[in-house]
Amino acid sequence: NAGVTQTPKFRILKIGQSMTLQCTQDMNHNYMYWYRQDPGMGLKLIYYSVGAGITDKGEVPNGYNVSRSTTEDFPLRLELAAPSQTSVYFCATITGHSSPLHFGNGTRLTVT
Amino acid sequence: TQLLEQSPQFLSIQEGENLTVYCNSSSVFSSLQWYRQEPGEGPVLLVTVVTGGEVKKLKRLTFQFGDARKDSSLHITAAQPGDTGLYLCAGANNAGNMLTFGGGTRLMVKP
Numbered sequence: 001n002a003g004v005t006q007t008p009k010f011r012i013l014k015i016g017q018s019m020t021l022q023c024t025q026d027m028n029h030n031y032m033y034w035y036r037q038d039p040g041m042g043l044k045l046i047y048y049s050v051g052a053g054i055t056d057k058g059e060v061p062n063g064y065n066v067s068r069s070t071t072e073d074f075p076l077r078l079e080l081a082a083p084s085q086t087s088v089y090f091c092a093t094i095t096g097h098s099s100p101l102h103f104g105n106g107t108r109l110t111v112t
Numbered sequence: 113t114q115l116l117e118q119s120p121q122f123l124s125i126q127e128g129e130n131l132t133v134y135c136n137s138s139s140v141f142s143s144l145q146w147y148r149q150e151p152g153e154g155p156v157l158l159v160t161v162v163t164g165g166e167v168k169k170l171k172r173l174t175f176q177f178g179d180a181r182k183d184s185s186l187h188i189t190a191a192q193p194g195d196t197g198l199y200l201c202a203g204a205n206n207a208g209n210m211l212t213f214g215g216g217t218r219l220m221v222k223p
Contacts (some may be wrong), residue, residue: 004154031209042200043212050209069182082196089152097208098143098162103154 002026006091006104013081021076021107023091031094032074033101034058034066036087043090049074080091081111115139116203118214125191133186133199133217141203144177144184145211149198158186171222191221 007022014041025032030051035043045058063085065077078085088108092101117136120169120187125131135144135213147155159168161177163185172195174187198218202211 035197035213040121040198040218042116042215043202044213045210048210092154093207098160098204099208100145100157100160101147101155101202101211103156105152105154 004091004093004104005036006089006107007031009105010108011110013109014076015081015083015111017081018077018079019081019109021078021091021102021109023074023076023090024072025074025091025093025102026072026094027093027102028071029093029095029102030071031091031096032068033094034064034074034076035090035092036060036085037090037106038087046076046089078109083111085109086111116201116212116214118201118217119142120217121215122218122220124220124222127192128190129221131188131191131219132217133188133201133219134183135182135185135201135203135214137203138182139203141212142181142206142208143204144181145204146175146184146186147200147202149200149216152174155198155200190217193221193223195219195221 005024033048034046047066049055088106091104146158149155164179164181166177172189201214
């Protein structure tokens with residue numbers, strides 16, 4: 001039971017490149033979230049999903065896209081990478097209402 | 113948008129000292145969670161407080177939820193170097209399926 005798995009762990013992109021951050025969970029949770037965390041700061045919600053086929057924007061969605069074709073997978077897509085997207089990205093799930101977030105170990109992305 | 117202000121942002125203290133971290137908002141939350149994060153890892157839940165005025169203790173850590181459910185505090189007694197880390201508060205919306213995070217408090221406890 002791996003919990004929440006994120007790949008890759010590290011990535012360096014050039015401005016304008018695209019990439020997909022992968023997130024997979026084996027806990028059969030409906031709710032999944034993508035957060036970004038800038039150095040020494042709190043987490044800001046990018047996108048979330050309440051179940052397969054349903055996604056919604058969070059606090060900072062610009063420059064990102066998501067899809068949720070299965071319960072297990074919630075990939076985050078950057079189409080045109082910008083330096084402002086340099087951050088650590090965390091995927092998380094919850095079991096249900098008012099439950100704690102279970103986080104992956106993050107993807108550290110640098111855009112130069 | 114619900115906002116959470118966390119203070120202080122940084123705290124450097126000597127082993128054995130006490131400290132308090134504050135988490136304040138003008139919004140009401142259905143519950144409030146405290147997380148601790150180590151470098152290179154995701155945040156890990158410490159506690160959830162749900163009822164206004166609730167106090168929970170976790171060894172040397174004491175968590176309090178304000179009566180109006182708009183604020184919370186974390187008090188650490190006799191801090192130890194192992195307490196070093198980033199502490200995050202997060203408030204849940206009424207549906208309990210969305211968390212808003214504070215900006216974090218980076219604590220360093222020197223031996």
